[in-house]
Amino acid sequence: MTEFRSIVAATGEPQGEPLAISTTADVAAACAAAAAAFDTYRATDRETRAAFLERIADEIMAIGEPLIEAYIAESGLPRGRGEGERGRTCGQLRLFADVVRKGQWQQLRIDPALPDRAPLPRPDLRLRMIPVGPVAVFGASNFPLAFSTAGGDTASALAAGCPVVVKGHPAHPVTGALIAAAITKAVKDAGLPEGVFQHLVGPSNELGAALVQHPAIMAVGFTGSRGGGLALARLAQAREVPIPVYAEMSSINPVLLLPEALKARGEVLGAAFVGSLTMGAGQFCTNPGLILAVEGEGLDAFVTAATTGVSEAKPQTMLTTGIAAAYAKGVAALQALPGVETLAKGEEGSVTTGGAILFQTSAAQFLADKAAGDEVFGASSIVVRCKDEAELLTVLEGLEGQLTATLHMDDADEGAAARVLPVLERKVGRILVNGWPTGVEVCHAMVHGGPFPSTSDPRTTSVGSMAIDRYLRPVSYQNFAQGLLPAELRDDAFGDGAPRLIDGTLTLN
Numbered sequence: 001m002t003e004f005r006s007i008v009a010a011t012g013e014p015q016g017e018p019l020a021i022s023t024t025a026d027v028a029a030a031c032a033a034a035a036a037a038f039d040t041y042r043a044t045d046r047e048t049r050a051a052f053l054e055r056i057a058d059e060i061m062a063i064g065e066p067l068i069e070a071y072i073a074e075s076g077l078p079r080g081r082g083e084g085e086r087g088r089t090c091g092q093l094r095l096f097a098d099v100v101r102k103g104q105w106q107q108l109r110i111d112p113a114l115p116d117r118a119p120l121p122r123p124d125l126r127l128r129m130i131p132v133g134p135v136a137v138f139g140a141s142n143f144p145l146a147f148s149t150a151g152g153d154t155a156s157a158l159a160a161g162c163p164v165v166v167k168g169h170p171a172h173p174v175t176g177a178l179i180a181a182a183i184t185k186a187v188k189d190a191g192l193p194e195g196v197f198q199h200l201v202g203p204s205n206e207l208g209a210a211l212v213q214h215p216a217i218m219a220v221g222f223t224g225s226r227g228g229g230l231a232l233a234r235l236a237q238a239r240e241v242p243i244p245v246y247a248e249m250s251s252i253n254p255v256l257l258l259p260e261a262l263k264a265r266g267e268v269l270g271a272a273f274v275g276s277l278t279m280g281a282g283q284f285c286t287n288p289g290l291i292l293a294v295e296g297e298g299l300d301a302f303v304t305a306a307t308t309g310v311s312e313a314k315p316q317t318m319l320t321t322g323i324a325a326a327y328a329k330g331v332a333a334l335q336a337l338p339g340v341e342t343l344a345k346g347e348e349g350s351v352t353t354g355g356a357i358l359f360q361t362s363a364a365q366f367l368a369d370k371a372a373g374d375e376v377f378g379a380s381s382i383v384v385r386c387k388d389e390a391e392l393l394t395v396l397e398g399l400e401g402q403l404t405a406t407l408h409m410d411d412a413d414e415g416a417a418a419r420v421l422p423v424l425e426r427k428v429g430r431i432l433v434n435g436w437p438t439g440v441e442v443c444h445a446m447v448h449g450g451p452f453p454s455t456s457d458p459r460t461t462s463v464g465s466m467a468i469d470r471y472l473r474p475v476s477y478q479n480f481a482q483g484l485l486p487a488e489l490r491d492d493a494f495g496d497g498a499p500r501l502i503d504g505t506l507t508l509n
Helices: 024-042 046-063 065-075 079-102 152-160 173-189 205-213 226-238 259-282 297-312 321-335 363-368 389-398 411-427 465-471
Strands: 003-008 013-020 108-111 125-131 135-138 164-167 197-200 219-223 245-248 254-257 290-294 341-345 357-362 380-386 402-408 428-433 472-478 500-502 505-507
Touching: 003 065, 003 173, 013 173, 024 125, 024 164, 024 197, 024 205, 046 065, 046 079, 046 152, 046 173, 065 079, 065 173, 079 152, 079 465, 135 152, 135 205, 152 164, 152 219, 152 465, 164 205, 173 197, 205 226, 219 226, 219 465, 226 245, 254 259, 254 297, 259 290, 259 297, 259 380, 259 402, 259 411, 290 297, 290 389, 297 341, 297 357, 297 380, 321 357, 321 380, 357 363, 363 380, 363 389, 380 389, 389 411, 402 411, 411 428, 465 472
Parallel strands: 108 500, 135 164, 135 219, 164 197, 219 245, 254 290, 254 402, 290 380, 357 380, 402 428
Antiparallel strands: 003 013, 108 125, 125 472, 341 357, 500 505
């Protein structure tokens, strides 16, 4: 196959002209161009790089209506979601521009020489973070803008000084092509080498495999299924020179309904839960797929309200027919498990849509069958009824790593919250109180990551300013003459605004 077509998500039918598929030769050329551009791009000063990121955001906004139209057609998501996601995409580019300008990401450290120290003198040591090299980014199906061609992985890698080679997601090739053209224009207008950004398209796994295995690629950013992320990680580790794969993969995001909150507002919580569950057809990596609570009237009120809401939910267009089929398969697998009761089903889905569904089981059954905790990507969730707090803690201990955990609580629940918090800290990357996990704020304090299998590296985040750290590594310079030092580590650079740790003391310019 040398070409493929864009698909209208709502109908499953092809649209537009056939699109050429990138070949392994294209992969090699893109990676070679990225490698050739690396030293020039990484040497750009902070202002040049920041202005480049802002230029990308401007070019994306300049696309205008054609971008939103392509987004709606290829994803099946509504206009408001598309416009919001475009704003988030440009917002995170501008956030990283600000991060680059301020310079904290460089982690500049200087330990001046101590020639008279006994029994041994200390040499002059200076440290900075440098970019790792060209980065491969895989577009995500559920966020055609914010986690794809110009998404957080691309923005943070470019901010770090790494050229990027994107493998566009085949579910939204027109959307991806429009964004790629905007970035390419920004590269040219900024006077940067062409290899700073390269874009590959095509539906085959072989294309992505060739990209990860190319020796010029030094790191990988991925958002998608556990199977896909682990396959890329295996390829990356099997290389002659292994590289890190930063994969965000699988999570069911437990929601804990603590007793006093349930007693006070179980019905309200049940209705609000349905809104979070069904948002975007449930196609969020932070969808609330697991509800944990202790038996009682409050839980009964929650379940009654949630059952009503799910029963009334209309099916929604899913991102692709493949995702719709996988959702139906996952739902059927849960329905077949012993001890798992179907509480409510929304209107039946189709080959392009998915209907909401709510399950229920006991804590004992959930603990006995690991499959009850499998992620089902869509508007599916399971309520686990616990006999007491001790059993709830046992369920938490048995969970895999998660992106998020949520506590719904009142003041009188603080004791219970304090008891579950140590477990949650070991299990998840973000813990939220009295909210719903389906909103991820792009800011400095956000963590969108967590222990395996939610991500492949629990020390990192794919959202927020800390995402830049994935694509940097430290270099130390010992006893260098001033003229050979990187500019930001020289004595005459201390007024450039970047913070420095000098002999253990933080110095802010």
